[in-house]
Amino acid sequence: MSKDFLKGTRDSYDVVVIGSGLAGLTSANILARAGHSVLLLEHHYQLGGMATWFKRAGGHIFDISLHGFPVGMIKSCRKYWTKEIADSIVQLKGIRFENPQFSVRTTFDRDDFTRIIKEKFGIAQETIDRFFDTARGMNFFDDQSKTTRELFEEFFPGRSDVVRMLMEPITYANGSTLDDPAITYGIVFSNFMSKGVFTFEGGTDRLVTLMKAEMERNGVDLRIRSLVEKIEISPDRRATGVVVNGKRIGCRSLISNANLKTTILNLAGPENFDKAFVEEAEAVRLNNSSCQVYIALKPGEHFDDLGDLLFHSEHSGFDAQAMLSRQVSSRTFSFYYPRTRPGSNRSLIVSSTNANYRDWADMSEADYLASKADLCESTINCLEKYIPDVRRKIEHVEASTPRTFEHYTRHLQGASFGTKFEGLKVSRELPQQIAGLYHAGSVGIIMSGWLGAVNYGVIVANDVDKYLTTSGQ
Numbered sequence: 001m002s003k004d005f006l007k008g009t010r011d012s013y014d015v016v017v018i019g020s021g022l023a024g025l026t027s028a029n030i031l032a033r034a035g036h037s038v039l040l041l042e043h044h045y046q047l048g049g050m051a052t053w054f055k056r057a058g059g060h061i062f063d064i065s066l067h068g069f070p071v072g073m074i075k076s077c078r079k080y081w082t083k084e085i086a087d088s089i090v091q092l093k094g095i096r097f098e099n100p101q102f103s104v105r106t107t108f109d110r111d112d113f114t115r116i117i118k119e120k121f122g123i124a125q126e127t128i129d130r131f132f133d134t135a136r137g138m139n140f141f142d143d144q145s146k147t148t149r150e151l152f153e154e155f156f157p158g159r160s161d162v163v164r165m166l167m168e169p170i171t172y173a174n175g176s177t178l179d180d181p182a183i184t185y186g187i188v189f190s191n192f193m194s195k196g197v198f199t200f201e202g203g204t205d206r207l208v209t210l211m212k213a214e215m216e217r218n219g220v221d222l223r224i225r226s227l228v229e230k231i232e233i234s235p236d237r238r239a240t241g242v243v244v245n246g247k248r249i250g251c252r253s254l255i256s257n258a259n260l261k262t263t264i265l266n267l268a269g270p271e272n273f274d275k276a277f278v279e280e281a282e283a284v285r286l287n288n289s290s291c292q293v294y295i296a297l298k299p300g301e302h303f304d305d306l307g308d309l310l311f312h313s314e315h316s317g318f319d320a321q322a323m324l325s326r327q328v329s330s331r332t333f334s335f336y337y338p339r340t341r342p343g344s345n346r347s348l349i350v351s352s353t354n355a356n357y358r359d360w361a362d363m364s365e366a367d368y369l370a371s372k373a374d375l376c377e378s379t380i381n382c383l384e385k386y387i388p389d390v391r392r393k394i395e396h397v398e399a400s401t402p403r404t405f406e407h408y409t410r411h412l413q414g415a416s417f418g419t420k421f422e423g424l425k426v427s428r429e430l431p432q433q434i435a436g437l438y439h440a441g442s443v444g445i446i447m448s449g450w451l452g453a454v455n456y457g458v459i460v461a462n463d464v465d466k467y468l469t470t471s472g473q
């Protein structure tokens with residue numbers, strides 16, 4: 001008989017959270033800490049969502065989305081998680097760009113970027129200062145009709161080299177393009193520029209293990225291998241429960257950390273919303289997906305200091321469309337030294353590229369396997385420019401594609417960063433349609449990535465806390 005992963009659950013909870021991405025985990029933890037009964041349901045066998053890892057024979061551990069996040073994670077983790085988690089966040093100082101336009105190594109903060117843009121690209125200090133101040137001053141209430149392209153045109157007209165240095169890493173970080181609203185760029189870029197790029201020492205497995213322990217201390221009922229099939233809505237439009245692994249569990253409020261469109265159009269069902277709201281939800285564009293190649297060196301084999309993050313491109317200039325192409329010309333290499341997991345003697349490399357779901361979705365199985373093998377091969381060829389004897393040192397290599405991300409996280413089209421900007425409004429308006437129904441998770445570009453997801457989890461947990469304490473049901 002198959003195991004009952006819901007054994008011992010209560011009939012009803014104050015809050016049910018669907019999904020254990022960083023937003024879902026953070027909401028669950030805050031609400032349990034505030035004294036509410038919380039059930040967290042995750043379909044996968046592991047918590048974390050995109051913040052995940054996998055192990056391979058020989059003791060190799062690969063991180064999927066631990067490439068870098070802004071300093072704000074320290075404060076958010078200290079306040080909403082634990083000091084131990086916050087204290088494990090450390091800076092990555094070696095960020096590199098290698099492309100036909102320039103070769104640069106930077107600490108990826110305002111001072112160093114200012115120095116490079118002034119000395120290498122010859123831009124006046126005053127222009128750079130005004131650009132940084134403008135980007136940092138951006139907020140949600142700004143004019144959203146200005147695009148990132150227009151922002152760059154205003155400050156650096158005709159300077160594709162400067163635009164590339166300012167934009168390429170952010171396109172990797174949240175899938176944004178020059179045609180997205182400038183605030184989606186300004187907010188995320190300024191978050192990074194305040195102090196640089198940070199990572200979690202000990203790897204994603206350690207982070208999620210610490211988060212799990214903290215949630216257990218706070219009384220969250222955690223269930224893995226639990227797929228929510230339906231959100232139950234009462235005739236007077238309140239979220240009243242879920243159907244999970246065929247079982248009904250009641251709730252007073254519900255946070256979905258599943259993809260925004262899935263939440264509205266599949267789990268809750270369009271019949272429960274105003275027609276205009278459904279149309280708005282249908283019109284929300286998903287963000288792009290990703291491919292990755294995971295490369296582990298034999299135990300004891302290493303590479304010299306190559307930096308931590310390397311934005312490699314063979315493309316003549318910055319081009320967000322080209323960055324999505326299966327004819328890969330741009331890659332981000334994350335170099336993991338033994339210090340990533342103190343005590344280990346392993347060196348690993350993860351190469352990430354943005355990708356279009358459709359390029360991978362409809363292939364035959366044979367073509368799919370051949371394309372994955374090609375991706376591994378072309379990545380190693382590229383890597384040989386930086387580590388000439390890398391082939392001899394490799395013990396394990398494999399690739400993931402948009403199909404992989406879709407499979408493990410159930411994000412439509414394997415969307416790596418949720419939705420485009422318009423998703424934020426739909427996500428925020430969900431509780432106005434259905435009382436007690438909330439969404440938290442990568443959405444609207446700004447609320448993406450580790451920091452965006454955690455912070456959105458906080459915002460939504462506060463909304464739910466208010467709802468639970470005032471609704472009196």
Ligand SMILES: Cc1cc2nc3c(=O)[nH]c(=O)nc-3n(C[C@H](O)[C@H](O)[C@H](O)COP(=O)(O)OP(=O)(O)OC[C@H]3O[C@@H](n4cnc5c(N)ncnc54)[C@H](O)[C@@H]3O)c2cc1C
Nearest residue numbers: 019021022023043049050065067068228258441442449450
């Ligand atoms: C390749 C790649 C690299 C990245 N690199 C970085 C990086 O370096 N830095 C950074 O800050 N960000 C990075 N990101 C983005 C970052 O990982 C995500 O934005 C963030 O982790 C998303 O968190 P989330 O809360 O939105 O939920 P997700 O991680 O999307 O999790 C949603 C969860 O809901 C679960 N779920 C969905 N439907 C159901 C259901 N019906 N029932 C039960 N469970 C369900 C899923 O299984 C999943 O666990 C990267 C993403 C990718 C794909």
